[in-house]
């Protein structure tokens with residue numbers, strides 16, 4: 001049997017391996033993490049020497065992938081949507097240099113914000129950088145698109161985005177594999193006129209990129225990802241990515257027979273779009289994410305022909321569903337049983353026995369002794385301490401922002417200025433903030449919850465943990481006497497409180513490292529050890 | 535043939551092993567599958583669900599439409615109620631009666647039972663007890679799968695083959711416990 005049941009993320013991974021991948025570079029982030037994890041577990045990837053360990057952040061990942069591409073090989077870089085903000089500098093400029101070996105950026109957006117700070121749409125980045133974007137609608141299409149993406153990348157010498165969203169990434173379906181392709185040989189070219197982005201080169205390269213745009217449009221016209229679906233009637237639908245799935249589902253369920261244009265490759269194929277608009281009085285624009293193309297179609301002065309997220313036919317925010325699309329196409333809303341009133345929310349919480357719990361217990365006690373008790377925090381399991389019973393943190397904005405926001409608040413006069421950050425987040429983008437603090441001798445106390453892992457996303461390797469973490473703090477110039485180690489356990493509560501009190505009182509940079517392994521990853525290790533009989 | 539199944543529970547309860555067994559049986563039976571899972575933040579003790587769709591024709595959406603689920607299979611009684619808007623007219627609720635209480639305002643069991651009772655002959659299962667009888671409290675997922683087997687549209691023998699395939703790597707003893715748990719659930723629901 002050659003059909004495998006794969007998550008969308010896994011289909012991307014298997015597709016990349018089969019398309020001759022030489023290396024994947026990534027920092028974890030829901031819903032993209034499973035791509036890299038799959039490659040790390042894959043026996044085939046190991047046998048073919050595909051490099052796959054985690055990077056410190058999305059920017060370092062992207063740059064390393066670009067380096068592999070420079071050397072002629074196919075590289076994949078994976079991240080969640082907000083990760084692309086971090087990698088944006090490298091990404092946008094790589095569209096100017098162009099690539100050598102195929103470079104594919106698999107980016108996973110999270111509409112409805114199941115596990116994210118926002119629901120930004122990565123297709124904007126594709127337009128911004130003027131590179132091709134693929135947006136497959138099924139797991140099989142994702143798999144097939146990886147071959148296509150690498151070929152496209154090598155033929156137009158640009159990075160190619162494969163955009164997916166939570167639903168597709170985290171949903172399984174049967175996938176049929178194709179034959180595996182050989183990896184590219186090492187083939188680095190001297191091309192300083194492309195890769196040295198001094199103004200005189202960059203201007204030429206930018207013009208090349210502009211000149212490529214009509215060619216990219218033509219390539220979209222013949223793409224298997226862009227397909228019309230026959231139909232009749234005055235209403236037509238242009239369905240992007242998995243928006244297509246909901247349209248087809250609604251058509252089948254409600255016997256609707258409208259014309260549909262399925263879009264899965266950008267820039268848009270103009271003739272196909274024109275044909276749909278010419279044939280229909282009204283066009284419903286179905287996009288999973290921001291109304292990126294709807295806004296373009298409407299133009300500044302508007303168009304009475306267009307329906308979509310911007311006129312309330314579909315909701316402006318959040319994921320699409322078959323129900324929303326069916327109603328937008330004129331179907332009656334389904335009659336449903338209501339959720340009984342007794343059904344209360346069940347928010348996520350820190351695991352029982354988690355070291356973060358003991359860290360926040362101590363912190364809350366000390367913070368209560370102060371008139372101002374603001375705690376700047378960051379992104380990780382410890383963010384759950386924003387909820388009761390701890391209600392211990394007051395900010396979570398973007399990775400690394402705890403330290404730098406605490407610096408700014410301290411500059412404004414806030415005392416104590418407290419930051420709480422995890423080890424992986426510190427390695428991702430806390431270190432530069434700490435360097436700023438040291439340089440300014442800022443009166444901030446930075447509490448690093450070192451649980452030896454990247455727990456929130458399922459326990460990936462963390463680059464800045466244990467003795468490495470301590471060395472980094474020393475190396476960045478934090479005074480030895482203000483690098484304090486605590487063990488977040490009930491039995492140490494009193495000592496831990498004392499340490500926090502002392503460091504809050506210090507008018508300079510303190511780092512308090514709370515060291516205790518994540519109990520979830522410890523349990524996983526034990527299970528794995530038991531399974532392998534060690 | 536088409537079945538829409540909502541699997542419900544609390545993050546960490548392992549509803550995905552139920553999904554994996556059904557998936558295996560459906561895939562080897564040549565059926566189309568779409569199975570949407572919840573990964574990420576909610577897995578830390580939050581409400582989680584999986585939309586599982588199987589059919590003998592092409593499926594498009596990963597998500598089940600409102601009012602079209604043939605089955606809500608829940609490993610926690612309150613969680614079964616959360617997804618009632620998805621239940622089709624005549625759809626079945628099969629749920630474990632073991633509450634997972636990790637919030638202060640968890641409603642009274644009588645209220646939950648009364649709401650469950652408003653659905654069409656729900657199958658209510660003391661899964662922990664049966665699982666222990668089968669040999670391990672951890673097999674309660676397979677008790678629940680057994681109790682729901684007749685509503686999945688898949689031959690129970692194929693589901694058993696799925697259990698063997700899934701638990702096989704963990705050894706024969708584990709397979710036996712899970713098969714036994716599955717059969718106990720099945721027996722309860724057929725009566």
Ligand SMILES: Cc1ncc(C[n+]2csc(CCOP(=O)(O)OP(=O)(O)O)c2C)c(N)n1
Pocket residue numbers: 027028029030058080082083086379380381382399421422423424425426449451453454455456457462
């Ligand atoms: C730019 C960016 N990349 C990735 C993520 C996803 N993400 C959120 S928390 C987290 C891991 C945090 O690990 P750590 O700081 O060690 O805390 P822990 O969860 O282990 O307590 C990741 C990868 C994100 N939100 N933003």
Ligand code: SF4
Pocket residue numbers: 349350351353354355356381451455456518519520521578
């Ligand atoms: S996964 Fe680890 S770090 Fe996260 S809440 Fe659980 S024990 Fe704590």
